[in-house]
Amino acid sequence: AQSVTQPDIHITVSEGASLELRCNYSYGATPYLFWYVQSPGQGLQLLLKYFSGDTLVQGIKGFEAEFKRSQSSFNLRKPSVHWSDAAEYFCAVGALDGGFKTIFGAGTRLFVKA
Amino acid sequence: NAGVTQTPKFRILKIGQSMTLQCTQDMNHNYMYWYRQDPGMGLKLIYYSVGAGITDKGEVPNGYNVSRSTTEDFPLRLELAAPSQTSVYFCASRDRALSSYNEQFFGPGTRLTVL
Numbered sequence: 001a002q003s004v005t006q007p008d009i010h011i012t013v014s015e016g017a018s019l020e021l022r023c024n025y026s027y028g029a030t031p032y033l034f035w036y037v038q039s040p041g042q043g044l045q046l047l048l049k050y051f052s053g054d055t056l057v058q059g060i061k062g063f064e065a066e067f068k069r070s071q072s073s074f075n076l077r078k079p080s081v082h083w084s085d086a087a088e089y090f091c092a093v094g095a096l097d098g099g100f101k102t103i104f105g106a107g108t109r110l111f112v113k114a
Numbered sequence: 115n116a117g118v119t120q121t122p123k124f125r126i127l128k129i130g131q132s133m134t135l136q137c138t139q140d141m142n143h144n145y146m147y148w149y150r151q152d153p154g155m156g157l158k159l160i161y162y163s164v165g166a167g168i169t170d171k172g173e174v175p176n177g178y179n180v181s182r183s184t185t186e187d188f189p190l191r192l193e194l195a196a197p198s199q200t201s202v203y204f205c206a207s208r209d210r211a212l213s214s215y216n217e218q219f220f221g222p223g224t225r226l227t228v229l
Contacts, residue, residue, distance in 0.1 A: 009154065034217065043118075043204055043220030044157075090156060100145060100208070101172065102218060106156040 002027045002095050004105035012111040013081050021076040021108050023091030032094030033074045034102070035065055039087045047089075050074065061085070086112045115140050120205050120221035127195040127228045135190040135224050137205030144210040146188040147172075147218065148180065150201040157204065163188055164210075195228045202226070 003026045013019050025031055032051055036044040048059025055067040065076045074091060091105040118139045127133055139146065144165045149157040159172030163182040177199060179191040188207075192199060202225050206218040 004156075041223075043222045044206075044218075045220070046217040049217060101147075101159055101162060104149075104156040106154055 002103045004093050006105035006108050008108045010109040019078045019081045023074045025093045034092040035076050036090045037087050083112045118219050118221035120224050124225045131195050132193050137188045138186050139207040143207035145208045147206045148190045149204045152201050197228050200228045
């Protein structure tokens with residue numbers, strides 16, 4: 001069965017510091033991978049997605065993620081965090097069965113300190 | 115385009131009451147989804163639909179019902195509200211195109227409390 005694990009429930013980084021959020025997935029075939037961000041009181045917004053090709057994908061707001069098949073990982077990174085990046089981040093894998101359902105991880109809440 | 119809209123934004127129900135959460139999208143998407151979000155649990159799929167007249171259960175369907183009479187609308191019905199249904203509910207939609215496994219577009223959510 002497909003699953004997504006985000007090992008860190010919450011992370012605190014200083015403004016201007018680099019960020020890496022971890023994501024591991026379990027999927028039998030080539031995965032479709034996503035990172036979404038949820039600001040407080042809002043719905044989810046897509047940051048980036050990976051289907052195939054270059055394993056380093058660029059997203060909005062300066063985020064990038066790297067797909068590593070050997071490690072079943074799809075970690076999200078940002079070189080310099082801004083206070084406005086404080087939010088909850090969800091990694092997700094797309095399942096190609098009926099309905100093209102998406103399996104979400106439990107999320108990582110990012111806190112940014114001044 | 116308004117995207118995906120949900121009403122109401124907030125609602126408090128008493129145990130045993132019923133209500134319908136409304137969801138509408140104006141992007142002509144065939145696929146629509148209902149999720150619930152509980153703290154620390156991510157999003158769990160309740161029901162989904164691949165087109166008008168077609169619905170199917172997700173991971174946590176008990177206590178809920180859905181219908182899809184039009185492409186635009188996908189209401190979620192709670193018949194006998196229970197405290198365990200206290201959650202934030204999100205509706206989402208996506209295009210059916212297979213060429214680029216499209217992202218899901220989410221509504222702003224409905225925060226439901228059952229007392």
